Amino acid sequence: xxxxxxxxxxxxxxxxxxxxxxxxxxxxxxxxxxxxxxxxxxxxxxxxxxxxxxxxxxxxxxxxxxxxxxxxxxxxxxxxxxxxxxxxxxxxxxxxxxxxxxxxxxxxxxxxxxxxxxxxxxxxxxxxxxxxxxxxxxxxxxxxxxxxxxxxxxxxxxxxxxxxxxxxxxxxxxxxxxxxxxxxxxxxxxxxxxxxxxxxxxxxxxxxxxxxxxxxxxxxxxxxxxxxxxxxxxxxxxxxxxxxxxxxxxxxxxxxxxxxxxxxxxxxxxxxxxxxxxxxxxxxxxxxxxxxxxxxxxxxxxxxxxxxxxxxxxxxxxxxxxxxxxxxxxxxxxxxxxxxxxxxxxxxxxxxxxxxxxxxxxxxxxxxxxxxxxxxxxxx
Amino acid sequence: xxxxxxxxxxxxxxxxxxxxxxxxxxxxxxxxxxxxxxxxxxxxxxxxxxxxxxxxxxxxxxxxxxxxxxxxxxxxxxxxxxxxxxxxxxxxxxxxxxxxxxxxxxxxxxxxxxxxxxxxxxxxxxxxxxxxxxxxxxxxxxxxxxxxxxxxxxxxxxxxxxxxxxxxxxxxxxxxxxxxxxxxxxxxxxxxxxxxxxxxxxxxxxxxxxxxxxxxxxxxxxxxxxxxxxxxxxxxxxxxxxxxxxxxxxxx
Numbered sequence: 001x002x003x004x005x006x007x008x009x010x011x012x013x014x015x016x017x018x019x020x021x022x023x024x025x026x027x028x029x030x031x032x033x034x035x036x037x038x039x040x041x042x043x044x045x046x047x048x049x050x051x052x053x054x055x056x057x058x059x060x061x062x063x064x065x066x067x068x069x070x071x072x073x074x075x076x077x078x079x080x081x082x083x084x085x086x087x088x089x090x091x092x093x094x095x096x097x098x099x100x101x102x103x104x105x106x107x108x109x110x111x112x113x114x115x116x117x118x119x120x121x122x123x124x125x126x127x128x129x130x131x132x133x134x135x136x137x138x139x140x141x142x143x144x145x146x147x148x149x150x151x152x153x154x155x156x157x158x159x160x161x162x163x164x165x166x167x168x169x170x171x172x173x174x175x176x177x178x179x180x181x182x183x184x185x186x187x188x189x190x191x192x193x194x195x196x197x198x199x200x201x202x203x204x205x206x207x208x209x210x211x212x213x214x215x216x217x218x219x220x221x222x223x224x225x226x227x228x229x230x231x232x233x234x235x236x237x238x239x240x241x242x243x244x245x246x247x248x249x250x251x252x253x254x255x256x257x258x259x260x261x262x263x264x265x266x267x268x269x270x271x272x273x274x275x276x277x278x279x280x281x282x283x284x285x286x287x288x289x290x291x292x293x294x295x296x297x298x299x300x301x302x303x304x305x306x307x308x309x310x311x312x313x314x315x316x317x318x319x320x321x322x323x324x325x326x327x328x329x330x331x332x333x334x335x336x337x338x339x340x341x342x343x344x345x346x347x348x349x350x351x352x353x354x355x356x357x358x359x360x361x362x363x364x365x366x367x368x369x370x371x372x373x374x375x376x377x378x379x380x
Numbered sequence: 381x382x383x384x385x386x387x388x389x390x391x392x393x394x395x396x397x398x399x400x401x402x403x404x405x406x407x408x409x410x411x412x413x414x415x416x417x418x419x420x421x422x423x424x425x426x427x428x429x430x431x432x433x434x435x436x437x438x439x440x441x442x443x444x445x446x447x448x449x450x451x452x453x454x455x456x457x458x459x460x461x462x463x464x465x466x467x468x469x470x471x472x473x474x475x476x477x478x479x480x481x482x483x484x485x486x487x488x489x490x491x492x493x494x495x496x497x498x499x500x501x502x503x504x505x506x507x508x509x510x511x512x513x514x515x516x517x518x519x520x521x522x523x524x525x526x527x528x529x530x531x532x533x534x535x536x537x538x539x540x541x542x543x544x545x546x547x548x549x550x551x552x553x554x555x556x557x558x559x560x561x562x563x564x565x566x567x568x569x570x571x572x573x574x575x576x577x578x579x580x581x582x583x584x585x586x587x588x589x590x591x592x593x594x595x596x597x598x599x600x601x602x603x604x605x606x607x608x609x610x611x612x613x614x615x616x617x618x619x620x621x622x623x624x625x626x627x628x629x630x631x632x
Contacts, residue, residue: 268492
């Protein structure tokens with residue numbers, strides 16, 4: 001506020017000085033004016049008077065816009081908390097980890113709105129697993145893309161390549177979902193999953209690496225191959241977060257000073273050694289930040305995941321199995337939630353998602369900020 | 381030991397800008413050679429042509445021959461190999477900020493797969509002693525980041541980093557222009573000691589510096605080499621009018 005009001009004390013005396021000068025010019029010899037009369041421009045400017053009032057109004061209006069952001073975040077948080085009070089009182093923290101056992105099948109039962117069972121663990125699991133799969137696929141691709149764009153891309157290719165990368169971020173989520181249903185799911189089911197299943201259930205490997213728990217029929221790629229499921233959700237998320245990670249990583253790499261590249265090259269580094277020694281090493285904190293920012297997007301992404309994840313509240317190790325994510329369960333069930341408890345439980349899931357993504361995003365922004373304008377990558 | 385440099389018909393461009401025109405020059409081994417001239421005259425471009433750093437800029441182009449020792453660096457050898465033999469120190473110190481002092485000094489060796497710890501220790505000590513920095517940093521070699529040193533210390537560390545790979549030629553592109561007078565005189569003493577072991581080419585704006593450290597001096601103007609002779613002759617009895625005008629401060 002104080003600096004916004006700065007002009008006023010300056011403006012006021014300068015005006016009064018001008019008036020004095022004006023008065024004196026009427027009686028004595030003209031000051032600063034050849035003809036002895038007030039020039040048209042000077043007269044006009046003097047007639048404008050003190051604009052402090054409108055300036056203050058403008059400053060206030062802008063401040064209001066800025067404060068609205070804080071108000072919005074606070075409102076969302078308060079609303080989520082009051083609306084989820086019912087399920088919070090009923091389940092407490094056990095909402096996030098407990099489950100019942102189905103009396104007939106003896107399988108764990110997490111979420112059964114008809115019988116009033118509401119435990120959120122499978123959604124947390126689904127969100128985490130799809131996001132992790134997405135990171136595993138997207139991070140190497142995005143870093144590779146960023147390295148190519150900043151360090152080795154021919155000039156004519158740079159603009160179109162950046163443009164199309166950014167374009168990926170602009171495609172609506174639901175369109176990704178449609179594409180996934182018609183292209184990605186069949187592709188996974190017919191070509192990719194069978195290969196993964198063959199590798200992960202291969203008897204020799206299973207025998208050798210069975211202790212990891214990732215191999216065999218109950219391993220990472222066991223069970224029924226439907227195409228839909230956690231893996232498919234992860235792949236579609238990977239495509240969606242790729243542009244975010246790639247463009248931020250590119251920014252961070254671009255902020256590494258050229259003198260660092262020259263230092264490495266002058267020591268006899270090849271291009272790849274130079275990239276590793278001078279670019280990636282200096283940019284690593286920022287790269288971690290951009291990856292976490294991508295994670296934030298993956299955690300909150302709803303529509304595309306809801307369309308391919310299978311929507312069943314279960315927990316299985318296999319990535320081929322159906323799952324559910326925090327965002328997708330809200331999107332799927334909110335319009336059908338008839339009981340107050342069901343509604344309240346969904347809102348509590350939303351609250352948890354809200355808190356997690358805010359924390360993840362804040363952390364990531366701080367890391368990226370530290371590198372692009374802070375000390376670690378800067379020498380001079 | 382250093383080797384001599386022979387430059388023939390060297391031309392260099394940045395885009396359409398013809399920055400070096402027909403440079404002919406023979407730089408003697410194990411001596412310091414200074415290159416002087418006004419800003420933008422091409423002296424930095426010239427030293428960057430001696431280790432093929434010039435061509436790292438995508439719009440840059442070079443023609444002509446540069447022989448370092450027996451090697452024609454533009455035909456017989458890859459840019460990466462020549463840069464391992466020709467060390468370079470830049471105008472502004474450019475330590476690797478994420479590495480310790482120790483790792484900075486041996487970064488060139490590690491790059492080339494040199495892993496013997498005991499020898500690395502020895503080389504780091506010798507290089508830092510040669511760069512007159514050992515006594516100031518020996519206690520926190522692996523504790524302190526290379527960027528935590530003062531500007532003058534950073535520049536001496538960069539010299540140690542270039543010396544660690546035992547180069548045949550040491551190129552210095554205005555190595556003291558970003559430093560205070562005390563650090564500058566340390567760097568000059570250093571050049572004075574090093575020139576018996578290495579062939580040193582130093583670009584400088586400071587004519588007193590050229591007179592103090594170099595046996596030979598070349599004067600560049602507008603992309604051409606106007607005069608190349610012993611430093612004494614250049615500063616006392618130059619044969620070209622333009623050289624005389626420059627060193628007496630009539631322009632530039």
